[in-house]
Amino acid sequence: MTSSxxxxxxxxxxxxxxxxxxxxxxxxxxxxxxxxRYLDLLNRDPLLxxxxxxxxxxxxxxxxxxxxxxxxxxxxxxxYDSMRGAEDGTLRLF
Numbered sequence: 001m002t003s004s005x006x007x008x009x010x011x012x013x014x015x016x017x018x019x020x021x022x023x024x025x026x027x028x029x030x031x032x033x034x035x036x037r038y039l040d041l042l043n044r045d046p047l048l049x050x051x052x053x054x055x056x057x058x059x060x061x062x063x064x065x066x067x068x069x070x071x072x073x074x075x076x077x078x079x080y081d082s083m084r085g086a087e088d089g090t091l092r093l094f
Contacts, residue, residue: 026059027056027057029063032073036073060077
């Protein structure tokens, strides 16, 4: 925080901060709608704006992907086993 109480910005005022919405089940349209509401709310705050969204789930339904991308939200498919470091049984050199 600066002496004026504002957060310092990294040079350019157009820096977009990512906001992630992780879905525990298959990513569906309801999750995209919820993330859209969060983004609208966060972008109203001049200290946070601009904020961009990332919709992340283990599986993203095609309709949800189209809706998210239409609203400028990036989609990310997560592999929870890989993230946990679970072995898949294949032999690897490293």
